[in-house]
Amino acid sequence: MSLAAVRPSASQTPEQALLEQLIRRESVTPIDAGCQDLIASRLEAIGFTIEHLPFGDVANLWATRGTGAPTLCFAGHTDVVPSGPADQWTSPPFEPTERDGHLFGRGAADMKSGLSSMIVALEAFVAAHPDHRGRLAMLVTSDEEGAARDGIRRVVEHFRERGETIEFCVVGECSSVDAFGDRMMVGRRGSIGATLTVIGRQGHVAYPHLADNPVHRALAAMDELARLRWDEGNAEFPPTSFQITNVRAGTGASNVVPGTAEFDFNLRYSTELDAGTIRKRVVDILDAHRLSYRLDWWLSGEPFLTHPGPLRSAGIEAINAVTGLTPAESTAGGTSDGRFIAQLGTEVVEIGPVNATIHQIDECVRIADLPKLTAVYREIMERLLASPTT
Ligand SMILES: [Zn+2]
Incomplete structure (x- = not known):
């Protein structure tokens, strides 16, 4: 069934290479399947301090770099929904496959593309601003698609007990509707x-x-x-x-x-x-x-809403700079882990690829959108944490 599979080529972007590594790890909720170890090793290499926060069967990862305020956190989940009948997929669900300008595989959109773009954006930003302001952070769980009890919900309880503060959080859920950047989530019902x-x-x-x-x-x-x-x-x-x-x-x-x-x-x-x-x-x-x-x-x-402020502005400006689009600011759709993070008093937005195929047979992401997603995350960091001297 791998007739259409394309080997990694010299032209493959770093976010696509990492995305393919993540899709190959069969992390059906709440199994992490080594995704967080891969993420931790990439972040450790650029000076992040890694903390694993397992609760029950669930793997959670908290990684930070720098000190002081503000903290800008990128958040997401490594778990995916089950593939459904594998024989109904055009190519095997856990074998990333390129067709028609798209990369197919379970989690390609929801939300391993968000995770891979976050990491590549963090690597580029840290290289350009090794002495950035405040604190960069990444928060990852393997329990978003399942019961969502021992994932971000539990981590946030733990953070509240130990007085952890997060001023800004970008969640990488699929926020876009028809074209990447046409919508940004600023709350949820x-x-x-x-x-x-x-x-x-x-x-x-x-x-x-x-x-x-x-x-x-x-x-x-x-x-x-x-x-x-x-x-x-x-x-x-x-x-x-x-x-x-x-x-x-x-x-x-x-x-x-x-x-x-x-x-x-x-x-x-x-x-x-x-x-x-x-x-x-x-x-x-x-x-x-x-x-x-x-x-x-x-x-x-409970519902949450991020009012207009530094993070919403940075998100709109970043999307506009990269895509030329002005995103709709929306609270529609289902729930996400943003609802738990917002309980810390955090400004939360969700920016990710097009959501048309999430949870479906033949889930896919547009390959050309991957570097754009990285660029948007990078632009948000530039606006909120760039060092004053560079
Ligand atoms: Zn998701």
């Missing part, structure tokens, strides 16, 4: 979900007065929740959305009133709301409908 179990009494459909149908009881309450205008959003966030994702009830028999009905739902919410307010509104509506129920919540993350 919050995500909270629950399983609602409505309790009734099972019985024969022919004798409904002896039963209590939880589906009938729940329908009006769920309808009210689905129709509720949670908020109007604001300048940076769309209105909060509520979606029912799974409904389970019934025994399978057509003559039995079920004893319970379960509803899973999820809200993606703006900075106009918080998890506590959402929980209270849901409970108030369920109680108003006099339901007997259990409610099991899971909070994926």
Whole structure:
């Protein structure tokens, strides 16, 4: 299946060479597969101090160079989602392969290209500014795509205990939509979900007065929740959305009133709301409908927003200088590890390649975008940490 594979050539850029090394390491979440050792060895060679912060099965890496403020941190994850059926891939998922100006492989976009460009940009910046201001840092986890419990979430708890400060953080998630640089993430919506179990009494459909149908009881309450205008959003966030994702009830028999009905739902919410307010509104509506129920919540993350400031400006200027584009500044899409880092009071933006194929069969990245991504990261460092004398 390697008919289209191209050997590394003299024209191959350093970020592509490193990206291919990372793709070959089958780091299916939460396995790191040696990616962080490779990253650590590259950073150690340019004067970074390496700290491994394993929690549970998860490998986390914290690398810093220099002292004092500000700290500019580049953050990302080495883990990838499973390839899916390998025989559906045009070329093997863990064998980086060039076709049509793209490099194919699991993690090519999400987000080993971000990691390789960060490292090559750090190498170039340190060579030009060995006495840079403040502190450069890199924060890497192998648990972003999975449970995301022992990854950046745990590292941030640990950092808070020991008083670690990070002023600026660039996350390398795939932020671009159609062309590299057309979008920069400046925040993310919050995500909270629950399983609602409505309790009734099972019985024969022919004798409904002896039963209590939880589906009938729940329908009006769920309808009210689905129709509720949670908020109007604001300048940076769309209105909060509520979606029912799974409904389970019934025994399978057509003559039995079920004893319970379960509803899973999820809200993606703006900075106009918080998890506590959402929980209270849901409970108030369920109680108003006099339901007997259990409610099991899971909070994926509160929303975060980086207000206009030095990092947002540096990100826009860097993208504009490299690509000629002025990126849209967005809070759309799913969650990312930025939500945890922002809890340290850190300004966070996300800049990465086009997201069109992430998590898909035949995931790929445009090869011509790789050196541009490196250049954007380098330009951000130049704006925030360049030594005053050079
Ligand atoms: Zn990712």
